[in-house]
Amino acid sequence: MSNQITVDAVSVLDELRVDLAPMLQESGQSFDRLRTVFMTAVQQNPEILKCSELSIKREIRKCAADGLVPDNKEAAMIPYKGELQYQPMVLGIIKRVKELGGVFSIACNLVFEKDEFILNEADPDSLIHKSDPFSKDRGKVVGGYSIFRDGDKKVMHLETMSMDDFDRVRKASKAPDSPAWKNWTNEMYRKAVLRRGAKYIAINNDKIRALLERQDDMFDFTQPRTVERVNPFTGEVIESTAAPAIEHKPQMSMDSQTGGRGDKEPAQGRQTQSKPADDQRGQRTSDRQPQGASGGKTQDSNKADKPAGPPTAPPDVSVKKDDHAKTVEAVQKILAIALTPDIDPPSMKGILINTAEVWKEQTPDYLHPLLRSCIDMTDWSIRRIRDGEPWSAEHATFVHKVKTLLDVEKLSIGKYP
16 A cells, blocks of 8 residues: 555656756755655655645645745645645745845744743843743743844844734634644644744745745635725726735735825826726726625626736837846846746735835836836736636737847746747
C-alpha cells in the first residue's frame, strides 16, 4: 500500500513539473525537493490523495508560487471534505517576509495566562514577555503579539491581539471547525496576529502581498459594509462586489470606504462620465449603488460589471527622460499581474489594487492616463480569467503597443518577448 501511495504522489507531481519549475527556480527551490516533501506528506497522511485531483494540483501550485514546501513547518496540506487545503504556516510566512520584504527579524508568540507580559504601548521596545517554555502548565492562551524589526533592529511595527480578537477571527473563518482550527489552533492564532501585523509593513513585493491576500481568502468577513475596491485614478469600481473586510488594512490599500480616498479626488481628475454604459472603459458604473435600498449586491453583479472590451491602445503620452525608467517599471508591474502564475483572480485583484495605489503616488500626474490604461487592461484581463474567457491576445497586443510607446526593446512581463 505504501508503495502505491508513493507512486500516486510522484505521478501527480510529475504532471506539474513543467508548470512548477519556473516558480520554484525563482524562489531558489528545486522540483525534486518539493516532490520529496510532498511524498513524505502523503505517506504521513494518505487522505491527501483521496482529495479531488483538481484541488491537489491547485494547492500544490499555490504552495510553489509562495516559495514554500508542505513539510508541516513552512506549509501544510490539509484534506477537508474531499478537497485539499494548502495552509501557509507561521514559519513559512516569516521566512518569505524576511527573504522578500526587507524585514530583518520577526517575533510572533502567544501569551499564556501564567506568563509575565508587560508593555507600554507608547514604546514598542518596552515589551517584556517572560515564560517557562518547558512548563507543562502555562495556563490558557490569553493573547498574542508580533514584532517586526528592520535592518537596524528598530521596531517597524508591533501588533497585539487578545483572545476576543482570536475568537472573532475564528468565527469569521470560512471553516471554523476545519482540521486546521481543530488540530492547529495555536498555529492559527499565531498566523492571525502575524497576518494582521504584516499589513502594516510597507512591502513593495508582489509575492508577499499575494501570500497575505491568500491568507485573507481563508476568512469570510461578510459583515455589512460600504466598502468597494476602486481605480484610484478614476474613482470607478474595480470590483463590483464588496471586498472581504479585514480588521486592519494595509498601509497602501485601495480599499476605499464611502467618502474615502478615491472619492476625495477633484471631479475633474477622475474623467468619469454621466452615462453608465459609455465611460472610458465601457464599464457599467451604474453598478456602484449604495447597499441598503436595493438590498445590497448579489453574486450576479460580478458578471454585470464585466467591461464590453479592453482598452485598444495606451494614450499617446510623451514621457520625459527623467521619468522614463520609473514609467517602464510601473507599467511592467501593473501589466505583469495578469500573468502571475497560479494566483487566483481574487488575489490578482488585491495585487492590482495595491500596485496601482503605490504607482499613483510615485508617478507625476501627466503619466496617470498611461497607468490608468494599464490598470484597465489588467482589470479586464483578470475578469476574463475569472469568467474562463480568452484574453491573452488582447493583452499581448496592448503590451506591444506600450512597448512601442516607451521605445523599449523589451518589457519584462511574464512570457512575452
